[in-house]
Each structure stands twice: as structure tokens, then as C-alpha cells.
Amino acid sequence: MSGESNTETNSNDNQSAAGSHGREFDVVVYGATGFVGEITARYLADHAPIGTKVALAGRNESKLTQVRERLPLRARDWPLIVADSNSPAALDAMVARTQVVCTTVGPYLKYGEALVVAAATAGTDYVDLTGEVPFVRYSIDKAHDTAVASGSRIVHSCGFDSVPSDITTYALYKKVAEDGAGEMTDTTLVVKSMRGGLSGGTIDSMRVIADEAKNSQARRLMLNPQALSGGPGEVPRVSLSDEPSDLSIINAKKVDPSLSGTLAPFFMAAHNTRIVRRSNALLDNAYGSNFHYAETMNVGGVPALSTLAAGAVAVGTGAFMGAMSFGPTRRLLDRVLPKPGDGPSEKSRNSGYFVVETFTRTTTGRRYRSQMRAQGDPGYKATAVMLAESALALALDRDRLPARTGVLTTAAAMGDALIDRLRDAGFTIDATELG
Structure with a gap:
């Protein structure tokens, strides 16, 4: 198919021609029989530019x-590719x-190592949904x-995990640089x-991470x-105190004067913060020589009540991971938590939403929010959009991408x-900029 010339464009007036890279497909959705994999494939069927070459892949042709x-x-007419994660060939x-290759096959520590290699x-671009720090570290190494x-x-x-974190921080960096604000x-x-x-897949990743945490290294x-x-x-040796704690309970006004109450820890901070810090490293520390990053969650603006709620979230987060690591409680949780491949109804997926805000102070004393x-x-739904659009950006917007290659982040790659x-x-x- 490398000889075909496809000239359909997307709403960004993208000029990249599908198939012009000499490969048979632009995007292969690997894990298309999984819950999020199917939602991602459906999004591509509804929104990918006409002429985009897509295939569905997994281990079971019937499914x-x-x-x-x-x-x-x-x-x-999308082709099907049968490929088992245990078959390198x-x-x-x-x-x-x-x-x-756009993969939803996790936990990635169990199923993803051979695919990323x-x-x-092969010189093939790759996107995934991992929230597993050890897997990303494996990939780097x-x-x-x-x-x-x-x-x-x-x-x-x-x-x-971790587009809102990575992209809002990158958007702040671009705005601060544009304003010459330090x-x-x-x-x-x-x-x-x-x-x-x-999702059931996220819960399954937490199970794997809990098992990994039993190993001291x-x-x-x-x-x-x-x-x-x-x-x-190269894993930098740093003290935990060099960055904010992932379980911090923070006075909201210390983040920005416009906020009130107490902020609770965000349960995915332990992964997202490290992705954002990798972006800064890949961008040659462009965010700042004294850049520090934390993630929190709003639990209300009333000081006393939000402090209690934030404390409960911090304790609950630690207790949950502890329960996942302990056999008897792990078995109990496994009975009630979502299983891989499980997910909510389409109505529930459509009624969901999220709003995140990222605040920074600059070396010139100015305040910004993204x-x-x-x-x-x-x-589920929003994640499928982010994953699919990441895949399309790599496949179709290549003339707009930075020249970086290697193990990257969304901010550094796209x-x-x-x-x-x-x-x-x-x-x-x-x-x-905030006043």
C-alpha cells in the first residue's frame, strides 16, 4: 500500500498522507478485544481522517x-492481525x-515488555496507557x-495517566516562555x-505494582x-524530600491565593509526577532549574471539612495499596473490584467528565494557571480519545513533531x-496569567 496517495485531511488541515510512510497501516490497535481497546477502535472509526489505514490486533481472531x-x-474492512503478547515473532x-502501534494490553509489566522492544x-512508533513506573523504567533501560x-x-x-498532567504543565511552560516571565x-x-x-485494567495494574513493591529494589x-x-x-539518586510527597496534604492557598481549603493527595500522583519530571528532563530542564511538581485533589473549600477529607484520602490511599499487598485483603478486594475487560455502560461513560487545573509561580514572581x-x-471515554489522538498525531502529523526519538512523553513527543x-x-x- 505504500504506493497509494491518500489526500484526505483532518480538521487541523493536516497535510500528512496516510500510507506515505511506506507501512501497510497507519495505526494498529493492539488489544482491540479489551474494553478500552474496543472504545479506542470505535473512536478511530468515528473520527480518524478518511484514508487512515487502521487494523485491529489481538490474540483471538474470533473475538x-x-x-x-x-x-x-x-x-x-479493517484487517485483523492475530498476535499473542507471548510470541515475539x-x-x-x-x-x-x-x-x-496503539496498545491497551496491560498490565504492561506482565504483557508489554516484548512489544515495546x-x-x-522496527522503528515503529508506540503509544500505551501504562500507569506503571517500573514498566516505563524498563522501557528506558x-x-x-x-x-x-x-x-x-x-x-x-x-x-x-498522564496526559492531563503532562500537557497542562507543558502548556504552562509555553505560556510562561511566550510572556518572558522567567x-x-x-x-x-x-x-x-x-x-x-x-477501569478494570487500572486495578489490575495496581495489583501488579503492589506485588512489585514487595521487592526492595x-x-x-x-x-x-x-x-x-x-x-x-541512569536513575538519579535523590532524596524523597527533593520533591513534594505524593501523599501530601496541602493548604490550598500555598498553591495559589485564589484557592481555599485543604487539598488531598491524588491517587495517581506517584506515576504522573514522574512522567512530568521526565518531560522536563527530555526538554533539557526547560521548565526551570528550580522546577518542582506535585499533584493534589480538591475535596472542598471549607477549611475544617476539607482538612478532614484530605486526611481521610491520604490514609485511604495508603491503606488501599497496603490491602492490595496483603493476601487475605487482596482476595477480598478482588471479589468486588472491576476485572480486566469490565467497564461501565455507554450512558455512564458519556456522563463522566474531568476538570484539572495546574498552577505555577515563576522566578519573576508571576502566577499562571493552565x-x-x-x-x-x-x-474510559476520555482516555480512549487521548490515546487515539496520540496515535493519530504520531501517524499523521509527523511534519509537526519534534525531532526527538527514544522513550518519550506526550509533551516531549507531540x-x-x-x-x-x-x-x-x-x-x-x-x-x-493570574492577576
């Missing part, structure tokens, strides 16, 4: 056929056929140099409001605030191109 039959008519063959070796040599972009955490210093994301649930890695900031084999808001359950795509998809993303 892939059933998924394809449930998708819009446009997807009925099948993965090698799959990634060699596509410009971008295969993509890096095992695949970064290979990806640089082959011209591959390996981009992790392209869903609710460098960013203390920067804090606040989950202002959200409606939605954790893995535990030290996950506690390191700069665990993902170094290159292959915001991202979107309709759709953060862990930046402005992804912001434009998400805005066109209905997301609100902005950055403003």
Missing part, C-alpha cells in the same frame, strides 16, 4: 471479528506492518537507545472535579521522585500537535 462487527460500518511481524527495533537508532518514538501514559518553580496540579471510575525505584528522569541505566477539561469518563488534536476533539486546554 476480533466480533469486535469489528460491532464497530461502525467504516471499520468493516508475531509481535515483530505486527509492528513491521504499521507506523504506530519490538516497536523500538531496554528500548531507548534502540528507539533512538531506529527513529522510533515510544510514548507511554497516553490516557488519563522559569517555572513550584507547580501543582489540582484535580478540581471528576466523575468516573477506575523495585520499591526504592517507585519511591524515587526522579525514577524516570535519567537515561538508560486547565484541561473534557466530557467523558476519565478512565506537544503542540497533541494539544491541537485534543482541542479539535472537544477538550478545553488553555493557559493564562
Whole structure:
């Protein structure tokens, strides 16, 4: 198909021609039979530019056929690729056929290692939904140099973990630089409001992380605030006190005078913060020489009540991970928590939403806020949009992407191109100076 000339464009007036990269496909959705995989495939069927070459992949051809039959008519001629995560040869063959592999097959520590190496070796771009620090560290150590040599972009955490965190911080950086306002210093994301649930896949990743944490070496890695900031084999040795705690209870006015009450820890901070710090490292510390980053969650503006709520969230977060690590309570939780492949109804997914705001102070004393808001359950519908648009940015917007290759982040790999795509998809993303 490399000889075909496809000239349809998207709403960004994208001039990249599908198929012009010499691969059979622009995007392969790997894990299309999973809950989020099917939602992602449906989004592509509804919104990818005409002429975009998409294939569905997984380990079971019968299930892939059933998924394809449930998708819009446009997807009925999408090819199916059978590839098991335990078959390196099948993965090698799959990634060699596509410009971008978009994978929802997790937990990634269990199922993702061979695929990320295969993509890096083949010069194939890669996006996933991992929220697993040890997996990203593995990817850096095992695949970064290979990806640089082959011209591959390996981009992790392209869903609710960690696009809002990464892109709102990047948007702040762009605005501060545009205004000549100095460098960013203390920067804090606040989950202002959200409606939605954790996916079964996210819960399964938490199970794997809890098991990993029993190993002292893995535990030290996950506690390191700069665990993902170094290159292959380079994990900076830093003190926990060098960055805000992932379980901090923070006076909201210390984040910004416009806020009130007490802010609780955000349960995905331990992953998101490290992705944002990796972006800063990949951008040659452009955010600032004294840049520090934390994540929190709004639990109300009344000081006394929000303080109690924030304390309860902090205790509950720690207790939950402890329960996941302890056999008897783990078995009890497994009975009630969502299973991989489970998810809410379409009505529930559509009624969800999220609003996050990220605040920073600069070295010149100026204050800024960026915001991202979107309709759709953060862990399902909104995540599928973010993942699919990340894949399309890599496949179709290549003339707009930075020249960086290797194991990257959404900000470092796509930046402005992804912001434009998400805005066109209905997301609100902005950055403003505060008075």
C-alpha cells in the first residue's frame, strides 16, 4: 500500500498522507478485544481522517471479528492481525506492518515488555496507557537507545495517566516562555472535579505494582521522585524530600491565593509526577532549574471539612495499596473490584467528565494557571480519545513533531500537535496569567 496517495485531511488541515510512510497501516490497535481497546477502535472509526489505514490486533481472531462487527460500518474492512503478547515473532511481524502501534494490553509489566522492544527495533512508533513506573523504567533501560537508532518514538501514559498532567504543565511552560516571565518553580496540579471510575485494567495494574513493591529494589525505584528522569541505566539518586510527597496534604492557598481549603493527595500522583519530571528532563530542564511538581485533589473549600477529607484520602490511599499487598485483603478486594475487560455502560461513560487545573509561580514572581477539561469518563471515554489522538498525531502529523526519538512523553513527543488534536476533539486546554 505504500504506493497509494491518500489526500484526505483532518480538521487541523493536516497535510500528512496516510500510507506515505511506506507501512501497510497507519495505526494498529493492539488489544482491540479489551474494553478500552474496543472504545479506542470505535473512536478511530468515528473520527480518524478518511484514508487512515487502521487494523485491529489481538490474540483471538474470533473475538476480533466480533469486535469489528460491532464497530461502525467504516471499520468493516479493517484487517485483523492475530498476535499473542507471548510470541515475539508475531509481535515483530505486527509492528513491521504499521507506523504506530496503539496498545491497551496491560498490565504492561506482565504483557508489554516484548512489544515495546519490538516497536523500538522496527522503528515503529508506540503509544500505551501504562500507569506503571517500573514498566516505563524498563522501557528506558531496554528500548531507548534502540528507539533512538531506529527513529522510533515510544510514548507511554497516553490516557488519563498522564496526559492531563503532562500537557497542562507543558502548556504552562509555553505560556510562561511566550510572556518572558522567567522559569517555572513550584507547580501543582489540582484535580478540581471528576466523575468516573477506575477501569478494570487500572486495578489490575495496581495489583501488579503492589506485588512489585514487595521487592526492595523495585520499591526504592517507585519511591524515587526522579525514577524516570535519567537515561538508560541512569536513575538519579535523590532524596524523597527533593520533591513534594505524593501523599501530601496541602493548604490550598500555598498553591495559589485564589484557592481555599485543604487539598488531598491524588491517587495517581506517584506515576504522573514522574512522567512530568521526565518531560522536563527530555526538554533539557526547560521548565526551570528550580522546577518542582506535585499533584493534589480538591475535596472542598471549607477549611475544617476539607482538612478532614484530605486526611481521610491520604490514609485511604495508603491503606488501599497496603490491602492490595496483603493476601487475605487482596482476595477480598478482588471479589468486588472491576476485572480486566469490565467497564461501565455507554450512558455512564458519556456522563463522566474531568476538570484539572495546574498552577505555577515563576522566578519573576508571576502566577499562571493552565486547565484541561473534557466530557467523558476519565478512565474510559476520555482516555480512549487521548490515546487515539496520540496515535493519530504520531501517524499523521509527523511534519509537526519534534525531532526527538527514544522513550518519550506526550509533551516531549507531540506537544503542540497533541494539544491541537485534543482541542479539535472537544477538550478545553488553555493557559493564562493570574492577576
